[in-house]
Amino acid sequence: MLDIEEQLYRYGEALEHRLLDREVRVPIAPRAFSRSRLAAAAAAVLVVGIAAVVLSGVLDDDGSQLATRGPSTSSGRDGVLSTATDVVLLVSDGIDGVTAVDLDHRLAGRRVVEGERAGDQPFRLTLTGGHLLVGWGEIYAAPLSGASSTKIDDATIYLPAAEPEEVWTVTRDGGRVGQGQASVRRVRVDGTVEFSSDGFDTARLTPSLGAPGGVAVQTPDGVAVWDASTDTVGRILGPGPATTVTSDGRRLAWCQATCAATHVSDLDHPGPPTAPHVSPGSQQLALSPDGRYLAVLRPSGGEASLIITDLSTGQESMKAESLDEYGALLWASDSQQLFYTENSYLQSSTLIGRYTVSDGRWETHTIPVGDGLAAIAVEPEEAPSARAPAAATRVAARALVLSASELTTPQCARENKRASSSGHADGQRAVC
Secondary structure (H helix, E strand, O other), X not given: OOOHHHHHHHHHHHHHHHHOOOOOOOOOOOOOOOHHHHHHHHHHHHHHHOOOOOOOOEEOOOOXXXXXXXXXXXXXXXXXXXXXXXXXEEEEOOOOXXXXXXXXXXXXXXXXXXXXXXXXXXOOEEEEOOEEEEOOEEEEEEEOOOOOOEEEEEEOEEEEOOOOOEEEEEEEOOOOOOOOOEEEEEEEOOOOEEEEEEEEOOOOOEEEEEEOOEEEEEEOOXXXXXXXXXXXXXXXXXXXXXXEEEEOOOEEEEEEOOOOOEEEEEXXXXXXXXXXXXXXXXXXXXXXXXXXXXXXXXXXXXXXXXXXXXXXXOEEEEEEEEEEOOOEEEEOOOOOEEEEEOOOOOOOOEEEEEEEOOOOEEEEEEEOOOOOOEXXXXXXXXXXXXXXXXXXXXXXXXXXXXXXXXXXOHHHHHOOOOOOOEEOOOOOEEOO
């Protein structure tokens, strides 16, 4: 994991290259940091911070207000995929913001999220109760409405919870994961503490993910669930170490070490599904919300294959090959669409894939919007609308948010057309 100075340097350099319309090349070896270079990098990140953009919407003719769009009624021909998705992908950039990609309307925009910052936190975004949970050291809840973020806890890290509108926070005396004794709290998005315990045994238990009534943990004997109401650990569900964990509220699924081996176990105390979340590098496994399908990026030779298992029959089927082994999987809420995003940190484009259950179709499209680690899918009505930023912000939004990117259709490419991209004041771009 890069330290913060290295991330600032690389992010600043990437922005500089983008403004000059040059190819971004990621340095392999660490560089010596001069004060001037660090200051320039920090300034670049700060400039991005003023580019407040709307994540889903259309600009009115007067350029002053945004109206939120409802679910798409498009057949998909207006979008980049063959049929409408009716979702917006919220992608973490690994630094301080979120990029929203509306594949149906060919719009994308970036928004800085207060409380989000560079680091090696296990979870970068969690969606619950109309809020995005972000941060480490200080945990923030950012309303999707665009209102100001609220700090809800001082904690080392947070974990997505199964309880609606709540999140688990873990505070270690040493201030870092793996250091000191830990206290755990379950906190609402308004900062109300619903549960607190100082008896979490960090010598034996490593928290992985919130589950109904508690937290999935790694123990010396395998994977189990710590029950918050009794402060006890339940039966061993299967072998560890669990590196990627997901839960639909009825089952817990995890990768053992790598996702070459996966396990699924029924929960003793079922409940709501764990909140959708972004976990870069640990999002290669996804249970469908209806509990029927398990999708995994199974690694082999530096790449990965997309494998989907029908849990009702146990039948596996491979849907795609040669994918990014550090990519991310996410289901839409109706369990009929599975999305894949490659890790495009400091790259100028992102490969997005979709598998549709109804017809078994797999399709991909490379969009010229990069700097993405992993994503979650939200319904269009959940994505926020807001007032357009001031004129001084508009140039920064257009230059830094999308860098004249276009979500070009294959038809445009075949006909050698340049997409009719119109830069909006909010930082969005409408394309061919």
